[in-house]
Amino acid sequence: xxxxxxxxxxxxxxxxxxxxxxxxxxxxxxxxxxxxxxxxxxxxxxxxxxxxxxxxxxxxxxxxxxxxxxxxxxxxxxxxxxxxxxxxxxxxxxxxxxxxxxxxxxxxxxxxxxxxxxxxxxxxxxxxxxxxxxxxxxxx
Amino acid sequence: xxxxxxxxxxxxxxxxxxxxxxxxxxxxxxxxxxxxxxxxxxxxxxxxxxxxxxxxxxxxxxxxxxxxxxxxxxxxxxxxxxxxxxxxxxxxxxxxxxxxxxxxxxxxxxxxxxxxxxxxxxxxxxxxxxxxxxxxxxxxxxxxxxxxxxxxxxxxxxxxxxxxxxxxxxxxxxxxxxxxxxxxxxxxxxxxxxxxxxxxxxxxxxxxxxxxxxxxxxxxxxxxxxxxxxxxxxxxxxxxxxxxxxxxxxxxxxxxxxxxxxxxxxxxxxxxxxxxxxxxxxxxxxxxxxxxxx
Amino acid sequence: xxxxxxxxxxxxxxxxxxxxxxxxxxxxxxxxxxxxxxxxxxxxxxxxxxxxxxxxxxxxxxxxxxxxxxxxxxxxxxxxxxxxxxxxxxxxxxxxxxxxxxxxxxxxxxxxxxxxxxxxxxxxxxxxxxxxxxxxxxxxxxxxxxxxxxxxxxxxxxxxxxxxxxxxxxxxxxxxxxxxxxxxxxxxxxxxxxxxxxxxxxxxxxxxx
Numbered sequence: 001x002x003x004x005x006x007x008x009x010x011x012x013x014x015x016x017x018x019x020x021x022x023x024x025x026x027x028x029x030x031x032x033x034x035x036x037x038x039x040x041x042x043x044x045x046x047x048x049x050x051x052x053x054x055x056x057x058x059x060x061x062x063x064x065x066x067x068x069x070x071x072x073x074x075x076x077x078x079x080x081x082x083x084x085x086x087x088x089x090x091x092x093x094x095x096x097x098x099x100x101x102x103x104x105x106x107x108x109x110x111x112x113x114x115x116x117x118x119x120x121x122x123x124x125x126x127x128x129x130x131x132x133x134x135x136x137x138x139x140x
Numbered sequence: 141x142x143x144x145x146x147x148x149x150x151x152x153x154x155x156x157x158x159x160x161x162x163x164x165x166x167x168x169x170x171x172x173x174x175x176x177x178x179x180x181x182x183x184x185x186x187x188x189x190x191x192x193x194x195x196x197x198x199x200x201x202x203x204x205x206x207x208x209x210x211x212x213x214x215x216x217x218x219x220x221x222x223x224x225x226x227x228x229x230x231x232x233x234x235x236x237x238x239x240x241x242x243x244x245x246x247x248x249x250x251x252x253x254x255x256x257x258x259x260x261x262x263x264x265x266x267x268x269x270x271x272x273x274x275x276x277x278x279x280x281x282x283x284x285x286x287x288x289x290x291x292x293x294x295x296x297x298x299x300x301x302x303x304x305x306x307x308x309x310x311x312x313x314x315x316x317x318x319x320x321x322x323x324x325x326x327x328x329x330x331x332x333x334x335x336x337x338x339x340x341x342x343x344x345x346x347x348x349x350x351x352x353x354x355x356x357x358x359x360x361x362x363x364x365x366x367x368x369x370x371x372x373x374x375x376x377x378x379x380x381x382x383x384x385x386x387x388x389x390x391x392x393x394x395x396x397x398x399x400x401x402x403x404x405x406x407x408x409x410x411x412x413x414x415x416x417x418x419x420x421x422x423x424x425x426x427x428x429x430x431x432x433x434x
Numbered sequence: 435x436x437x438x439x440x441x442x443x444x445x446x447x448x449x450x451x452x453x454x455x456x457x458x459x460x461x462x463x464x465x466x467x468x469x470x471x472x473x474x475x476x477x478x479x480x481x482x483x484x485x486x487x488x489x490x491x492x493x494x495x496x497x498x499x500x501x502x503x504x505x506x507x508x509x510x511x512x513x514x515x516x517x518x519x520x521x522x523x524x525x526x527x528x529x530x531x532x533x534x535x536x537x538x539x540x541x542x543x544x545x546x547x548x549x550x551x552x553x554x555x556x557x558x559x560x561x562x563x564x565x566x567x568x569x570x571x572x573x574x575x576x577x578x579x580x581x582x583x584x585x586x587x588x589x590x591x592x593x594x595x596x597x598x599x600x601x602x603x604x605x606x607x608x609x610x611x612x613x614x615x616x617x618x619x620x621x622x623x624x625x626x627x628x629x630x631x632x633x634x635x636x637x638x639x640x641x642x643x
Contacts, residue, residue: 099620405457
C-alpha cells in the first residue's frame with residue numbers, strides 16, 4: 001500500500017475503458033488528460049476540473065468532493081475485501097448525476113453514488129470486472 | 141405538375157448534402173470500414189476512395205440538377221444513381237446483412253427498409269426530373285405557397301427515412317410505447333444467476349472468504365431450491381498453499397431486494413484431495429468479533 | 435478434473451459431490467462485522483491476510499491472436515504481447531460464465547492472474563469481449579436497444595439475449611424484467627462486444643435517471 005492513507009471520499013466505483021483498444025473502446029480516446037490507458041492503474045474523477053464538474057455534477061447528488069486534477073494519486077480500497085489499488089487521475093468521470101441515489105452495500109454497510117471510475121487494470125486488482133460496481137473508500 | 145418541376149430542386153438539395161458529406165466528411169473512413177465495399181474492393185483505403193468518388197458524383201449530379209433542371213440528362217443521371225444505390229444495397233443485404241449502408245456520413249445500423257426506400261426516392265426523383273418542363277426557380281416564384289408546402293412534405297419524407305434525425309422521433313417513440321406498451325420481456329419466476337452473485341458479493345460470507353477466493357464465478361448450478369456458486373481459490377493454512385474450490389450455497393429465489401442479510405453456506409474443498417478443508421473464515425479474515433468478557 | 439459444462443455422468447457426479455460439500459459447510463449470516471461507517475478505522479483494520487499472489491496480481495489486455503492448447507496468445511493495444519495460461523481454476527466470462535471452449539481468435543480480452551517464471555500469466559479470471567458503456571437509451575425494439583454512447587452520441591446496438599440479459603433499476607436487485615427501461619434514460623450497459631458485427635450482447639443494463 002504505497003500511496004496515502006488520508007481519507008478523501010467514499011462511494012461506488014464502476015469501470016471504463018480508454019486509450020487504444022479493441023471494440024467500442026477504440027473510439028474512447030485518451031480521456032480528458034490525454035494519458036488514459038485501459039492497462040494502466042488509472043481513474044476518472046468527477047471533479048478533475050471545472051469543465052469536468054459541469055458534466056458530472058456530483059453536487060446534484062450531494063457529493064461535493066474536492067478538486068483533484070490530472071495526475072493526482074489516490075488509493076482505492078474495496079470495502080468488502082479490503083483489497084487496495086493505487087491509481088492516478090487520468091480522465092473525467094463518472095457521470096454521477098445520472099445515478100443519484102444508487103447504492104452498493106457490503107454486509108449492510110452501504111456506499112451511495114458513483115464517485116470514481118477505474119480502468120480495467122485497476123478495477124480487476126480489487127474486484128471482478130463482471131461485478132460492474134464496488135463499494136470503495138478513497139484515500140490520498 | 142408542381143412536384144415534377146420541383147423534383148430537380150428537391151433531389152439536387154438531397155444529393156448535394158449526402159454527396160458533400162461523403163466527399164468532405166471526417167468520418168467517411170470510419171463509415172466505409174463498416175460497409176461491404178471493403179470486402180468487394182479488398183481494401184479499406186479503396187473503400188474510402190470509392191465512397192468519396194460516389195460523393196463527388198452525387199455533388200456533380202446535384203449541381204447539374206440545380207443549374208439545368210429542364211435538361212433531361214441530370215434527371216437521367218440521378219435515376220442511374222438511384223438504381224445503382226438500390227443494386228448495391230440489394231447486394232450488400234444479401235451478402236453481408238449486418239454491414240452498414242454507408243449512405244450518409246453519420247453512423248448507421250444494418251441495411252433496412254429505410255435504406256431501400258431512400259434509394260427508391262432518389263430513383264423516382266431522377267425519373268421525375270427528366271420530364272421537368274419549367275425551371276424550379278420560375279415555378280417556385282410563380283407558386284410560392286404550394287412550392288413551400290411541397291418542399292416541406294418532401295423534407296419530412298426524407299427526415300422520416302433518415303436515421304440521422306432519429307432524435308426528432310424520440311417524443312413519438314415514447315408516445316407509442318406509452319400507448320402500446322413495451323415489447324421487452326418481463327420478469328420470470330426465480331432470480332437470475334447474476335442476481336444471486338450480486339447478493340453473494342454483498343454478503344458477510346463473501347467478505348469472509350476474500351483471503352481465499354481468486355477467480356470470478358467459475359461454475360453454478362441449482363439443486364433443490366439451492367443455488368450453488370463455485371469459485372477457485374488458494375488456501376494458505378497449514379504446510380503449503382493448495383488450490384481449493386470455494387462453494388457458496390444460497391436460496392435461489394433470494395435477491396438483494398428480498399434478503400439483505402442472506403444466510404450463505406460456505407465450504408472450502410481441496411481440489412486435489414477432494415476433501416473439505418476445515419477453516420474458520422470469519423477468523424481468517426479478522427471478522428469474528430471477540431466475545432465480551434462478563 | 436471435469437469439464438465444467440459437461441452434462442455427462444462424471445460431471446453430474448462431481449456437482450452432486452460439491453453440492454453435498456457446499457450444503458454441509460458453515461452457515462454465515464450477515465450481521466454486524468466491520469462497522470463500515472468510519473473510513474479511517476476501516477483503513478486501519480487488519481486487512482485480510484494478503485496472499486503474496488494478490489500483491490503480485492498481473493493484468494493483460496488485448497486481442498487474441500492464437501489459441502495453442504490452453505494458452506492464449508494476446509496482442510496488447512500498445513504493441514505488447516502476452517501469453518495467458520488457462521487452467522481448471524481460471525474463470526471464463528463471455529457474456530455469461532462459460533468455459534475456455536467459447537473463446538475464439540479475434541476476441542478481445544482482459545485477464546487477471548499471476549506472473550509465472552516462464553513469462554506466461556497463469557490466469558485467475560478472464561473476461562472476453564467485456565465492455566461497460568455509459569449510454570443513453572434511444573430506441574427500444576423487441577430484441578434490441580438502440581443506444582447512444584459517449585460524448586458524441588455514437589450509436590451502439592445492444593442485443594437483448596433471452597435468459598441472460600438482466601436489468602437493475604437505480605441499484606435495485608438484478609431482474610430479468612426489462613419492461614421498465616425507458617427511452618431517454620441514462621444506462622450503464624455491461625455486456626459482451628461481438629467482433630463480427632460490432633454490436634453488444636447485453637449482460638446487464640443498469641438504469642439511472
